[in-house]
Amino acid sequence: MKKIISLLILWLSLGIQAQDKPVVSDWTAITQSLNVQDKQNWKFRVSAKIRKENDNNAKCAIWARIDKLDNTTGFFENQAYSGINVTSEWKTFTIEGTIDSNAKSLKIGAFAKDNGDFYFDDFKLEVNDGKSKKWTEIALRNSDFEEDLVSADWLEGIGRNKNHVKNFIITTSDNKPFSGKKSLLMKGQNIIGNMPHGKFAEVNGIKMYYETYGEGEPLLMLHGNGQSISAFMNQVDDFSKKYKVIIVDCRERGKSTYDKTKELTFDIQVEDLKQFLDQQNIKKVKILGWSDGGILAILMALQHPDLVDKIACSGANIFPEGIIDEDIKDSKETLAKLIKENKDGKNDVYIDLYNLDLKYPNLKYEDLKAIQCPSLIVAGDKDVIKTEHTVKIAESIPKGQLAILPNSTHYVVAEKPELFNSLVMDFFEGK
Template identity: 70%
Template structure:
């Protein structure tokens, strides 16, 4: 059996305790938690006034999530993914049902990427399902008239009481044209990759791909995951651009890139997108860093266009759907069924495409991987959504494969442990 190289223990111990408390990501949330015990099976509706400015096409929205007593997630909806907010105050509403065993209903504001995102006049109402009467469930500081620092009823993050700060965002009250009263909530996003002024579009395979470049030197193409965009690599660009020319691209139907509604979203069609993309940029050979679905694309590029690929590093990749852990697959199938069932006005079409992509593809076999010629680093968290044995088998099946399982980490290793992850991949790329 060929040699599999894992992470050195000293590297793990050194970096596992050195992560910054401030999170670097392209989104943030502001949340309030409401006790809904005893209201199981009641209907609820959450509404708020929302608008955006200086957004360059980026979006925001309201969201809510039920936390159950069995520590499982219940109802969840984030309008960011389905509804485009405008530059004028409008009312947006989420309707749902409180799950059995529900304890907490989290309600909040969500903003992504660069822009000024305004929220005002949050309202929460419940109904027992038997009468037509809706009862107000009061939210504290719902119009943001009080100081956010004094009235700590809202928390940054997605879990009330567990505050996490996103470095590129500020959250404050604003007196600039509130919907009512004297103030509204303002979430500002600044200097976030994926919506920078120097970004460009290139025509490829019948669509337009959006990309940004950073640094100089040998090219490194970074490919994001299923529901992500190039801003997923906010924790990587700075370190990698010191040594390489970093090229980050929104894959079709994600971020700012377009898509053809008449063409099924598959990995094969995306591989052809990327081949044409590299040709348009006159890149003859590149290293690829791929995360999740981006790792799948890196593997497929190495198989189909070996002369174009120098090395690949793949985090959280699988080569067939059953490589995903069974409980995650079960949840994905249930969520897809729900999306299809509730696809009024076709608002869920994009999400349905993304779920189908991972539930139907790719369909490689382990023996296919013996044809990968380049050095390949296969990475996963020890608590990844991908089965550990699947990750190990992928690395074993590639002739020049290396394996790194990151302890105390999930599918989001590049975000959770960026210092360790970046050092690991850069050392792999640098090692001749």
């Protein structure tokens, strides 16, 4: 992904795109919505008991969001990205905030990401008008999950679309509830990027996490800037029927580590990948890259041509100005805010990720003439990469092919997986 507002905003934006049908995802949520138009500027706090099992360091948390009368988002917090420590023992977690002045509704709920058994119990919502010290409890429907789940109480999704995620079972459970006879269980399963067979490879001063699927010719999948292995949840099944799919977490993302003393650049990531492929004894590889992963695919084809058989790149650019101007402007503003608010290094990784895309890569169109392998260059017609930039990239590669997919954004890999997978598969299988 090119625009990395933050993982919090990424979570929200992907939820907005969710459709009223089963989807494949590495996260899910449930929501209860409350009208707060008569409580604008009041303080609120929401709490719940949480524990988890069989999780392999997966995330779960409570979250809260204000939707305004003008349909924009106000207050928003998802504690999954706040460094909270959820264990196998019940613990109370709390979010506190202020209801926006033009608030319409307050959405609260539970969030779970990756494989594991995530338990929630005893949700509680309180408000304070700011004129007294007294907090007033607002009744929630089925807050203790003693009754069976129904959508009238808790809606699956983030409150904007009914959204069932195939990879999760959401139900009530009698397994060690905090109180009463039941609690909420959100069970994630078969989610790539968090699988028991995952391994680490020590390369270029870091530990690179990877997972493999299927047999046959090697196919390396490379995710985008703010993503991880799970970005390709919609691709693994299809491609592993034909290829040995290898998916890695690039440094500073997912489970891979990084060296804080070294700048995050595309060149250092290319060296990571080169050493990784050497360790795996891979002599020739096809590469599917999304966004920054597409940039890495292009650089691998340039710097290590003997290793690369074919590349397919979606939403890649070869210099920062290839991104739409508004997106660059937003990224610069967000970077400045992250730097200003960077206490105790909490924003270091985000700052690195923003700098990566604002400063790099620095290729020229004529550089692409050196790419000798067949190259499929893909983008959505509503991509954050300028269409003319994508077209010029494909035209500059001697064996370049171009595909601009209609009614698609930078997330076409996830938005239209059947179309995308078929297109890439045909390219890889073609002569």
